[in-house]
Amino acid sequence: MARISGVDLPPNKKVEYGLTAIYGIGLHTAHKIVHTIGIDPVKKIKDLSDEDIMRIRKLIEAEYKVEGALRAEIAVDVKRLIDIGSYRGSRHKVGLPARGQRTRTNARTRKGRKKTVARKAGPGGKK
Amino acid sequence: MSRSLKKGPYIDTKLMKKISALIDSGEKKIIKTWARNSMIPPEFVGFTIAIHNGNRFIPVYITERMVGHKLGEFSPSRIFRAHSRTRKEEKKRVFEK
Numbered sequence: 001m002a003r004i005s006g007v008d009l010p011p012n013k014k015v016e017y018g019l020t021a022i023y024g025i026g027l028h029t030a031h032k033i034v035h036t037i038g039i040d041p042v043k044k045i046k047d048l049s050d051e052d053i054m055r056i057r058k059l060i061e062a063e064y065k066v067e068g069a070l071r072a073e074i075a076v077d078v079k080r081l082i083d084i085g086s087y088r089g090s091r092h093k094v095g096l097p098a099r100g101q102r103t104r105t106n107a108r109t110r111k112g113r114k115k116t117v118a119r120k121a122g123p124g125g126k127k
Numbered sequence: 128m129s130r131s132l133k134k135g136p137y138i139d140t141k142l143m144k145k146i147s148a149l150i151d152s153g154e155k156k157i158i159k160t161w162a163r164n165s166m167i168p169p170e171f172v173g174f175t176i177a178i179h180n181g182n183r184f185i186p187v188y189i190t191e192r193m194v195g196h197k198l199g200e201f202s203p204s205r206i207f208r209a210h211s212r213t214r215k216e217e218k219k220r221v222f223e224k
Contacts, residue, residue, distance in 0.1 A: 080192060083192070084190065084192050084193050084196070084201070085187075085201055086193075086196055086200040086201055087199075087200045087201075087203060088200065090203065090207075094207065094209075117210070
C-alpha cells in the first residue's frame with residue numbers, strides 16, 4: 001500500500017494518474033514527478049518498489065505544497081480577502097463566483113445544487 | 128488578461144499627487160476620488176480615501192494588506208439582494224461559518 005502525504009494511492013491505477021488522488025497534485029505535476037524520478041509511465045502504483053515510493057514522497061515533500069498545508073494556505077488567502085472588505089471577499093462570504101462570472105444561470109459549482117423556487121400562483125404568475 | 132509588467136501598476140496620477148502632498152505636509156485628510164481603477168500603492172497606507180461608487184463616496188481606511196488591490200474593490204457599486212431565508216437555511220449558514 002503506497003501512502004504519500006497522508007493519502008492512500010489507488011493501487012490499480014498508473015502512477016501518473018494515481019498521484020492525482022493527492023490534493024494539490026494534478027495531471028501536470030503528476031506527469032512532472034513521474035518524469036523527474038524516471039518511473040516507467042505504464043507502471044501501476046501496486047508495482048512500485050518501496051524505494052520508488054520513498055523517492056516520490058521525498059520529491060513531493062521538498063517541492064510541492066499539498067493536502068493540509070495547501071488547504072490552509074488557501075483558507076488564509078480567502079480570509080484575507082474577506083477581512084480587508086474587498087469585493088472578492090464579499091463574494092466568497094456569500095458563496096458566489098468571485099471573478100465576475102454570470103450568476104443568472106450556471107455558477108452551480110459555487111451555488112450548490114439547484115434550489116427550485118415555487119411559481120407564483122394567481123394572475124401575477126406565469127402559466 | 129493581466130496588465131503588462133512593462134507598464135508597471137496603474138496609479139491615478141492626480142490622486143497620487145494629492146497623497147504625496149499630504150505626506151509632505153504630514154496631515155491626514157479624507158480625499159474624495161472617482162478613480163476606482165487605480166491600484167493601491169504602499170504610499171496610500173494609513174490614509175482614508177473616499178471612493179465613489181456611482182452614488183456616494185465610501186470612506187475606506189487603507190491598510191497594509193490592501194496594497195496591490197484596486198480602489199474600486201472596496202466600494203461596492205451594487206446592492207446585494209437575496210431571497211428571504213427559512214429558519215433552517217439560516218442555521219445552516221451560521222454553522223458553515
